[in-house]
Amino acid sequence: MGQIILSQAGQALGNALLPGGLSVLGADVSGAALGGALGGLAGRTIDGAFAGDVHGPRISSLHLMESREGAGLxxxxxxxxxxxxxxxxxxxxxxxRERSAGKGGPKINDYSYSVSFAVAIAQGTVSRLGRVWANGEVLALSDLNYRFYRGDESQLPDPLIEVIEGTGSAPAYRGTSYIVFEDLPLDRFGxxxxxLSFEVFRALEDEGSLRRVVEGVNIIPATGEFAYATDIVRERSFPGVETPLNMDNSTGAANxxxxxxxxQDDFRQLQRAALTVAWFGDxxxxxTCRIRPGVETRERISVPFGWEVAGLSxxxxxLVSQSDGKANxxxxxxxxxxxxxxxxxxxxxxxxTLSPFLLMDIPPGNGLLDLYGSEEQGAFPWRGRIKTSSDGTAAARTEIDAFMGEDGGFGYRHFILHHARLAVAASGVxxxxxxxxxxxxTRLRDDAGAFPFVEALVALAGEVREIVGPGTAISxxxxxxxxxxxxxxxGSGDVLFPLDALWASPDVDFVGIDWYPPLGDWxxxxxxxxxLAGxxxxxxxxxxxxxxxxxxxxDWCYASPEARAxxxxSPILDSAYGEPWVFRQKDIENWWKNAHYPRPGGTRSSTPTSWTPGLKPIRLMEIGFxxxxxxxxxxxVFYDPKSSESALPHFSDGTRNDALQRRALEVSLSYWRSQPFVEATFAWAWDARPWPDFPVREEVWSDGPNWSLGHWLNGRSGLVPLSAVIxxxxxxxxxxxxxxxxEGLVEGLVIPTPSTLRSVLEPLQALHRFSCHEDEAGLSLQPVPDRSVREVAAGDIAGDGTSMTHVLLDKRPGHLTLTYISSDNAYGSAMARARRTDGDEGYRIEAxxxxxxxxxxxxxxxxxxxxxxxxxxxxxVKLPxxxxxxxxxxxxxxxxxxxxxMIDDITDDGIARILELSRPIEVISVIAGSVPEAGKAAVLPASPELILIDAPALPGFSSAGPLTAAAASxxxxxxxxxxxxxxxxxxxRAxxxxxxxxxxxxxxxxxxxTHRWDGASQVSVELFGGExxxxxPERVLAGANRLMVQGNGGWEALSFARADLQEAGRWHLSVLLRGLYGTQPAPALRGATVVLVDDSLEQSVLTRxxxxxxxxxxxxxxxxxxxxxxxxxxxxxxxxxxRVKRKAVGTQVSWLACGPDIPDGWDLPDPTTPRLFEVSGLFEGTEMVNCxxxxxxxxxxxxxxxxxVAEVAADGRLGRWVSIGAGAL
Structure with a gap:
């Protein structure tokens, strides 16, 4: 490992930020030389021999797929x-594939190609595959046959490769993440x-990491008419025009x-999930509270199924409340x-776990009497604030009975029992x-001191048990x-245990707790x-x-907000009975393993509640930060500006901190999952809307901005702690x-292989502000302390005392350009620029x-x-x-x-310690990830609307079958x-x-x-799919602007000369020609279908x-x-x-033949096709003559x-009858 070099002092910063050096007014200055001017991050040189530029991992704007022998991953x-x-x-x-050219054209052979191949993506085991780009466009994987291998050491050979290469001849590529495409269609790619390029997520799986300790999650948002559907549900605004309601991602799968x-990819130990489903209280x-299911709009038609809850349409x-025209x-x-x-x-x-979830849809300006003393009830409050004004009276029980209601009504009982029946319909949960x-x-008492809502919950547990049976745990x-x-x-002195009756109920199987106590007072x-405690x-x-x-x-509590400030x-003690756990809300272990003795009036009862020590296990149903x-x-607390409950934690400055959330969950879940009395934990929360589409698509989901400071784990679970990377x-x-x-998080780091350790550490060090020095344990990487750890008095300074120098450059730089990998721009390179008014704009730094x-x-x-x-x-400074x-x-x-x-380097000369110092670089470690652009959602094919028109003989179309129109958006x-x-x-057929x-x-x-321009009438239409x-008039007579309208008596062909746009997709058509091509200008109802006659229409082929x-x-x-x-x-x-005309003997009847072969001008020859007409004479409805x-x-x-009179077709069929009274002149 001789090439692994870590440099500290000033050169470390210069080389980390400027691996290729920089140019100052045409002169090249190396990163190492500039390092002395910028100041060191910390540490001392391990190998002082290095003196040159550091060439670390490069930033690439191109993500090219290659096939090179021996290439690294x-x-x-x-x-x-x-x-x-x-x-x-x-x-x-x-x-x-053979197809017809249409309208009597020749047969055409189309050829398409596909290929199967495998692409190695990265070394090691990755968490999951994200988006895939093909020629720069996001590929909808749901349309393709592919298999992705994470690269673990147990993966088996791909079955397709094994079939083609032979059993035993296909490698498993263990330790390599790769993807296999089977029969990828190539027509769309020329x-x-x-x-191809691939978005890959890799979160480390150390023991105690978030990836390993999350065993259960709560699935939210609890709302969204089709948020939980696995079938893709589409809103149909017009037949063939469909918009997906639950597919807003690039994969093409349901959200x-x-x-x-x-x-499941992010949490490899995931075993359980609690599905939250919301109804609304008002x-x-x-x-007076009614609890009902709600809809976002009443004007929605959805396919393949519509909205229905508990039998309600x-x-x-x-209808949930709205603000500014949007559902809240x-x-x-x-x-x-x-x-x-x-x-x-x-x-x-x-x-x-099925979790019915009550949301309070109480908008601002509700005017409702507030039992907490405000002018009206707070906007969108917490359900835990539902109460009565009659605590301690018989009326309290009456109000609780009204709140519970009857099964089938708009009360809490029906709300819960419907979900119990839903659980059964799902074949159990x-x-x-x-x-x-x-x-x-649950704390409300009646005049006898009983807890009527707790009693109602106990009874409700029994009703639910009857529905779901013994196989479902209830709590x-x-x-x-x-x-x-x-x-x-x-000041009554009472100490009561209201929920013990529920926990002890034979129909309740565990103690459920939403666990949100404070984990600090920073x-x-x-x-x-x-x-001060260290x-x-x-x-x-x-x-x-x-x-x-x-x-x-x-251990303690705050008696008031002033005390907290x-x-x-105040210590939490129990000097009277030695049971401080009674008052310790965090002490669930002692609560669980002890009997509970109420203290009415402050005196401990000799009889415990129905809870017995260790009676039932505990499940932490929610735990989050x-x-x-x-x-x-x-x-x-949570931050949501629309809610009266919105708040920041005590002493928070409101900045985002993903690292703290992650560390708190890791510590908490690691502890609780090891406790024998805790049966299960559920992290709050995982959203059913996939990341990054949520929170980015604010036009779809208005609560997207709340994600930034919220409890969501989506998009954060894949971040890697800096310490884990090291x-x-x-x-x-x-x-x-x-x-x-x-501290700090690494959102994205790609290390091309081979690379040196130094080239990897230095950018991390520059970004996260940590020191690096060698000690007996190896390399020690530690955060730069925020406060001084040692004060050096003047009398402690030895020898020559101290010396100080300023920046080495003649002039101070006024501009810095930082190149980085953009998380906002599909991982392309980007630049950030900084300027200083007290620097020289001519001196620039490029990092x-x-x-x-x-x-x-x-x-x-x-x-x-x-x-x-x-x-x-x-x-x-020289010190003893x-x-x-x-x-x-x-x-x-x-x-x-x-x-x-800050100490950069220390030299011992045997007599004194010489400390090389620099001003600490105030760089804030990255403690939050970013949210990339969501990109385009996959295109979801709509079900085409097929219109078949038994049309007249239109110019350009044969009469072989119905005129066929198809449309989809x-x-x-x-x-x-x-x-x-x-x-x-x-x-x-077409x-x-x-x-x-x-x-x-x-x-x-x-x-x-008919047969003339109609300048008085107007056709109002809404059109989809074109303009x-x-x-x-000349173009209209030549065949432009033809429209088929489905009237009461069939399809009418008409033309229009004027089209006036009223609003998007809506037109007024006027200057009309009605009843074209032998059709009848019959009345048509509002909503009747219209089809524009153009080249998109085809003629279907039918046999006689x-x-x-x-x-x-x-x-x-x-x-x-x-x-x-x-x-x-x-x-x-x-x-x-x-026409009819009376004669001396009988009645003379005459008419003119019409048809596409009849000439429009007198100078054109008459048609040569023979014609035959059928004439029928009636008297008082009875046919008297036919010829x-x-x-x-x-x-x-x-x-x-x-x-x-009707014309007879060549096949013997009659055309449309035209009648006239025999007395007409």
Whole structure:
């Protein structure tokens, strides 16, 4: 390992930031030379012989897939985008498809190609595969046949490779993550192998890491009408126009399917999940609160299934409140979507807990009486605030009875029992909750001192048991302040255990607790009590562990907000009975293993409650921490500006801190899963909406901004602690490195192989501000302390005293450009720039950090580094030998030097210790990840809408079959239209290559005139899939702007000269020609279908014996439809100018023939096709005469009062009758 060189002092910073040096006014300055000016990060040189530029990992904007013999694979930490190496490929496959050119054209042979191949992506075991790009565009993997191998040491050879190469000849590629594509279609890539690149996530799996300690999660958001559906549900705004409601990601899978896959990839020990399903309460007053399922909108048609909950349709459910025209919540998940989610989790081997979840939909301006003293009830409050105004009276029981209600009503009982029945419909669940955190209600007493809501929960548990049977564990999830002893306000001295009756119920199987007690009391100043106790910070693992069963709510409490501000801590004692655990909300172990003796009036009862020591196991149903500064001070609070409950933890500055959230969960879950009385833990929370689409797609989900400081684990579980990266590098290189105290997170780091350890550590050191020095244990990497650890008095300074120098450059730099890997821009390289007004703009620094960062993070780092360069100072001090405890990286203060200094290097000359010092570089370690752009969601094919038109003989179309239109939005390619007498006999009748422009009438269309321009009438339409425009009368007469309208009596063909756009997709059409091509201008209703006649329409092919026969028609996997084609194009047009004239003998009838072969001008020759007409004479409805003639006139010699004429087709069918009264002149 002689080439592994770590340099400290000033040169380390220069080389880390400037691996290629920089250019100052045309002169090259190496990074090492500049290091003295910037100041050292810490440590001392291990190998002082190195003196040159450091060439670390390079930043690449191109992520190219290659196939090179002997090429190395990258080592990844966090997330990254890499190209990979093709390691295996089969021969290309060719497929031939024959199609017709249409409209009587020749047959055409189309050839398509596919190939199977494997690409090695990275070395080692990765967590999961993210997005895949093909030629720069995100590939929808759900459309492809692929298999991804994580690279673990137990993976087996791919079955396809083994089949082709032979059993025993296919490598398993253990230790290499790779992907196999089977028969990848190449037509979309120009029939060549595309350039692929891969987003890969790698989180380390050390014992105690988040990846290993999360065994259960709560699945939220509890709302979203189809958020939990595994089938993709689409909103149909018009037949063929569909928008997915639960697919907003690039894979093409349902959101929940994708999110659950991410959870299982991120948490390898995941065993169980609690599915939260929300209904909505509308009042904090228990007696008047109604609990109902809610919908986001009443105007929605969805396929393949609609919204329904507890037998209620969309029209019958509660409409959730709205602000600025948008729903304040997602709707209640449809029952079917809940069943689908449970089925998926069970099929994946997860234990499922069904958790009915009550949300309070009480918007601002509600005007409701507030029992807490405000002018109205707070906006969107916590369910734990539901209460009555009659505590301690008989009325309290009455109000609780009203709140519970009857099964089938709008009360709590129906809310819970419906979900119990839903659990049975899902073929059972492992556990079921009776709700959670109803704190104010469980403490409510009636006039006899009983707890009516607790009694109602006990009875409800019995009802649920009857429904779900003995195989489902039942409980209630109590708040961490609710599960145990209750000391009422008012000075009564009572100590009560309200929930013990529930915990002891034979129908309750475990004690459920939502566990959010404080895990710290950290402040911003350097002299608060916990700093003085020796802890390093709020995320210090030892500090967090000490607060699990200690600290606030265990050893002490704050009597008031003023006491908290002053850190005036009151010890938690029980001088009367020696049972302090009764008052310690954190002390669940002693609560669990002891009997509980109530203390009415402060006197301990001689009889315990029905709880017996260790009666039932405990499940921590929720345990989580917000990702915010000092989030452990108050894990139960959340930031949501729309809610009256929104708050930051005590003393938080509101900045995001993913590292603290992660460390707190690791410490907490590691502890609780080792306790014998804790049966299970559930981390809060994992969202059913996949990352990064949530939280990025704010146009879809308005709560996206809350993710930043919230409890969500999505997008954070894949971050890698800096200390874990160092430990892994130590293991890989064999270099002993100690990094216990390092904070910070690595979001993305790609190490190309081969690389030196130095080239990896230096960028990390520059970004995360840690010192590095050698000691007896190897390399010690420690965070730079925030405060001085030793003060050096003037009398302690030996020899020549101290010396100090300023920055070495003649002028201070005024500009710094930082190149980094952008997490906001598909992993491309990006630049951040920093400027100083007190520097010289002509002197510039160019720095490069090959790490993944957001734009905001990179700008902050650039400003920090420029500040360090401009304000750099160095000093030297000589101290006597008894300062042996000082080492590189320590901070000291020297009496003869102002401010704090950091030790870069120490030289011992046998008489004194010479300390080389620099001003500490105030660079904030990265403690939060970023959120990349979500990119485009996968295109989900809509079910094509198939319109079959028994149309007249239109110019350019044959009469072989119905005019065929297909439309879908989005349109994903040609559509084959099949028909047959039965579903087993379907055959292709047309290939529609382009979507038709179709729509509907927005207003009824009345009958209109024919054979002339209609300038008075107007057609109001909504069109989908295209645009239209006005046209001149000459172009209209030549065939432009033709429209088919489905009227009451069939399809009418009309044309329009003027098209006026009213709003998006809506038009007014005027200057009309009605009843074209022999159709009738009959009335049409509002909503009737319209189809624009253009080249997108095809003519389906039918045989003669299929005319006037019911056939089944189908496109793709859509539901079939039955259609009978009567071939109206083959029927003659109706005659015109029918006239009757009385004669001495009989009645003379005359008419004019019409048809496409009749010339428009007098100068054109008459048609040569012979014609035949049928004439019928009726008297009082009875036919008196019937004859056929080839002439356009006939004399009826019997008495009639009505005459009808129709032309006879060549096949003998009659055209449309035209009638006239025999008395008409």
């Amino acid at each position: 990258p080592l990844i930490y966090g997330r990254a985008r890499v190209g990979g190496q093709v390691i295996w490929a089969a021969r290309f496959k060719e497929k031939r 029939n060549r192998l595309p350039q 929940f399917v994708q999110s659950l896959t991410q959870a 009042d904090l007053r228990a007696g 969309r029209a019958e459910a509660r 919540f997602g709707g209640t998940p449809a029952d079917r979507s809940v069943l689908e989610a449970i089925a998926l989790m069970k099929s994946d081997g997860l234990e499922v 492992d556990a079921f909750l009776l709700g959670s955190e109803m704190v104010a209600l 209630y999830a109590a708040d961490w302040t609710e599960y145990g002893a209750h000391v009422p306000e008012g 402040r911003g100043d350097a002299n608060h009590l916990d700093v 802890f390093r910070g709020s995320s210090d693992a030892a500090y967090l562990a000490a607060n699990l069963q200690g600290g606030e709510a265990y 002053a850190q005036d801590r 917000p990702a915010v500064d000092r989030g452990t001070n108050a894990p139960n 430990e892994d590098l130590s293991s890989l290189t064999g270099v002993e490195m100690v990094s216990d105290g390092l 490069s950090l090959p790490l993944l960062m957001s734009e905001a993070e990179a700008n902050r780092v650039a400003n920090d580094l420029l500040k360090a360069a401009v304000e750099s100072e160095r000093a030297s 030998p008894h300062f042996l405890s000082l080492q590189p990286g320590d901070r000291i203060s020297v009496a003869t030097l102002s401010g704090a200094w 989005p349109w994903t390619g040609p559509v084959s239209v099949k028909a047959g007498r039965g579903l087993a006999d379907l055959s292709i 290939n529609v290559s382009a979507p038709a422009v179709m729509g509907r009438l927005l207003a009824p269309l009345s009958a209109g005139p 239209i425009a006005s046209a001149s 014996d299929e005319i006037d026969v019911d056939l089944s028609w189908r496109t793709g996997s859509a539901d079939p439809q039955v259609f009978r084609h009567e071939d109206k194009a083959g029927l003659p047009w109706q005659v015109a100018q029918l 056929r003639t080839a002439e356009s006139a006939v004399t009826v010699e019997v008495l009639v009062d009505e005459v009808r």
